[in-house]
Amino acid sequence: MKENEVMKAIMHRRAIRRFDPAQITEEELEQILQAGMYAPSAGGRQGVIFAVCQNREANEKLGKIKRANSNPRMATGTNFVSKEQPSIADDPKLINAFYDAPTVITLFAPRNFLFSVDDCAVAAENMMLLADSLGIGSCYIGQGWTAFADPYGQEILRKWEIPDGYYAVMQLLLGYPRKEDRHPAAKPRKEKRVIRF
Ligand SMILES: Cc1cc2nc3c(=O)[nH]c(=O)nc-3n(C[C@H](O)[C@H](O)[C@H](O)COP(=O)(O)O)c2cc1C
Numbered sequence: 001m002k003e004n005e006v007m008k009a010i011m012h013r014r015a016i017r018r019f020d021p022a023q024i025t026e027e028e029l030e031q032i033l034q035a036g037m038y039a040p041s042a043g044g045r046q047g048v049i050f051a052v053c054q055n056r057e058a059n060e061k062l063g064k065i066k067r068a069n070s071n072p073r074m075a076t077g078t079n080f081v082s083k084e085q086p087s088i089a090d091d092p093k094l095i096n097a098f099y100d101a102p103t104v105i106t107l108f109a110p111r112n113f114l115f116s117v118d119d120c121a122v123a124a125e126n127m128m129l130l131a132d133s134l135g136i137g138s139c140y141i142g143q144g145w146t147a148f149a150d151p152y153g154q155e156i157l158r159k160w161e162i163p164d165g166y167y168a169v170m171q172l173l174l175g176y177p178r179k180e181d182r183h184p185a186a187k188p189r190k191e192k193r194v195i196r197f
Pocket of ligand 1: 013014015016017081082087088139140141142143184186187
């Protein structure tokens with residue numbers, strides 16, 4: 001297969017949940033946001049709002065609310081999310097569902113639009129691939145609304161002036177991977193998932 005930069009990022013990107021405390025640079029953040037803004041969107045409506053939070057206290061509080069509102073099926077010896085970068089389903093001691101990531105971007109989209117989740121997911125993938133190409137780790141966090149489901153979360157939504165009718169679809173965590181960690185390996189791909197005629 002011919003070398004291709006996009007394919008390289010696709011193959012190399014992994015969910016990172018153990019972050020260096022150092023913040024990513026403004027230039028890196030801008031590029032990652034640009035990647036999200038240029039993602040496809042249903043009907044070309046560009047409905048996704050990217051709320052960037054680099055306030056550690058707020059990120060920690062929201063991550064803890066999210067953890068408290070999550071009831072993940074806990075991992076077993078054979079069924080786990082990641083041994084190298086454990087998720088909250090792998091390790092009950094993890095109390096912050098945002099894993100202390102220095103940058104947390106919440107993707108908001110209209111509540112009454114059929115393609116809101118799709119729009120956020122494609123934007124997030126663009127951002128994760130670009131992040132990987134810059135040496136930045138990322139993790140997709142689903143069910144974004146659960147981070148705001150308490151009075152502090154509601155206060156944050158008002159402070160951020162999220163328009164009425166929008167909801168938090170997901171979060172994208174960003175930060176440099178810890179230097180001491182080995183880059184995680186992809187799990188083997190399940191077979192027989194392609195059907196060809
Ligand atoms: C829709 C979706 C929701 C996810 N939600 C979470 C989450 O809440 N917490 C988490 O730690 N990882 C979450 N992930 C990351 C997955 O756990 C991760 O992508 C998966 O284990 C495969 O690992 P890889 O990304 O390194 O290939 C989510 C991924 C997707 C696509």
